[in-house]
Amino acid sequence: MRRSGTVKFLSSVNLFKFVHKVLVDQKGAKINDQDVGNILEYNPSDCSHWKRGEKSVKSVFALNQIAEVLKVEPTLIFDIASGNIGVDEGWFEYQETRSIQNVLRNLNGIPRERVQIVKERAISFAAQLLKQADFRAAPLYVPEVVRFFAFISLQPAELIDRMSRILRVKAGQYVIQFPKGDLKPQTRHAMVKELVRIICEGERERFPELGERDQELLEFEELVITTNLLMPYAMLKAEMSKIDVKKNIVNELAATFWIPKTLVSLQLSQLLTSSDKTDLSPRVSSEAILSR
Numbered sequence: 001m002r003r004s005g006t007v008k009f010l011s012s013v014n015l016f017k018f019v020h021k022v023l024v025d026q027k028g029a030k031i032n033d034q035d036v037g038n039i040l041e042y043n044p045s046d047c048s049h050w051k052r053g054e055k056s057v058k059s060v061f062a063l064n065q066i067a068e069v070l071k072v073e074p075t076l077i078f079d080i081a082s083g084n085i086g087v088d089e090g091w092f093e094y095q096e097t098r099s100i101q102n103v104l105r106n107l108n109g110i111p112r113e114r115v116q117i118v119k120e121r122a123i124s125f126a127a128q129l130l131k132q133a134d135f136r137a138a139p140l141y142v143p144e145v146v147r148f149f150a151f152i153s154l155q156p157a158e159l160i161d162r163m164s165r166i167l168r169v170k171a172g173q174y175v176i177q178f179p180k181g182d183l184k185p186q187t188r189h190a191m192v193k194e195l196v197r198i199i200c201e202g203e204r205e206r207f208p209e210l211g212e213r214d215q216e217l218l219e220f221e222e223l224v225i226t227t228n229l230l231m232p233y234a235m236l237k238a239e240m241s242k243i244d245v246k247k248n249i250v251n252e253l254a255a256t257f258w259i260p261k262t263l264v265s266l267q268l269s270q271l272l273t274s275s276d277k278t279d280l281s282p283r284v285s286s287e288a289i290l291s292r
Contacts, residue, residue: 007052008053010053011080011083012050012055013053014080015057015080015081016036018091019039019070020033020035021091022070022072023035033048034047039066040057040062057081058082072094073265075261076094085186088163091161092186093260096262096263099219106219106220107217110217114214114217115217117211118214118217121210121211122210122221124209125210125225126225126232127228127232130229130232133148135232138239138257138258139258140192140229140257140258142188145229149199151172151173151203152175152176152198154177154178155176155177156177156178156179156180156181157178157179158179159177163184163186163190163191164177164193165194166194166198172203174198176191176195176198178190188258188259189226189230189260192226192229193226196226196229197222200213201218227266230263231257236268239253239257250264253268
């Protein structure tokens with residue numbers, strides 16, 4: 001007889017849900033529970049116990065096996081299994097990782113001069129906003145940036161399976177909705193990303209300093225602005241000089257800037273591979289973006 005009441009291993013339940021969701025996304029078709037269990041060579045009984053939270057899945061070998069099969073970063077799987085993030089946050093990071101890889105991959109074939117112009121304008125625009133917000137110490141307080149845009153407001157709401165949503169109230173007026181409750185790093189990332197989308201796509205004519213819209217580089221432009229708002233290079237380098245080298249740099253910086261590890265890894269890889277250590281270089285390979 002099945003017990004009722006509190007789930008014994010909630011993080012394992014969340015891990016099962018996340019793995020199932022990723023498999024559906026990657027296969028583009030419906031899958032059954034045993035497809036998830038097969039990753040760890042579980043029989044139907046063990047698979048059922050995992051799904052219901054009656055079995056703890058947290059061994060290093062099991063989590064690495066899941067990460068390898070799904071082709072995602074092990075740290076993402078570890079964070080979900082340890083309860084550091086939930087299914088929605090994990091799914092957001094999974095999607096963002098793929099999005100960033102696609103954005104940088106799509107730079108191939110575009111003249112470097114065009115990329116450089118967009119990049120420099122984007123970094124300059126982000127720096128201008130941070131200066132207006134008097135951003136001197138991490139983490140960025142999102143409302144302090146949003147308040148400079150009278151046509152955009154923030155609103156907590158009941159959202160399911162997403163970190164944010166843009167509502168166009170009327171012509172030239174927008175609301176960025178985000179989940180009620182404690183703000184997560186992923187939520188903050190999503191909110192800033194929505195803000196940048198409104199600026200670059202919906203109301204670009206208000207900001208001539210951004211120049212004409214280059215459709216091929218639009219996603220790249222938004223990525224640069226978003227990342228440099230949440231984690232400016234100058235501040236990143238300053239914080240890196242304070243970190244104990246014995247600690248996990250990505251974890252420490254993610255906590256300091258209150259952002260997902262996805263963005264931290266992106267900025268670090270770009271910083272360390274850039275020739276002048278100040279720009280968001282498109283030369284880095286997509287495979288190197290999220291190396292831990």
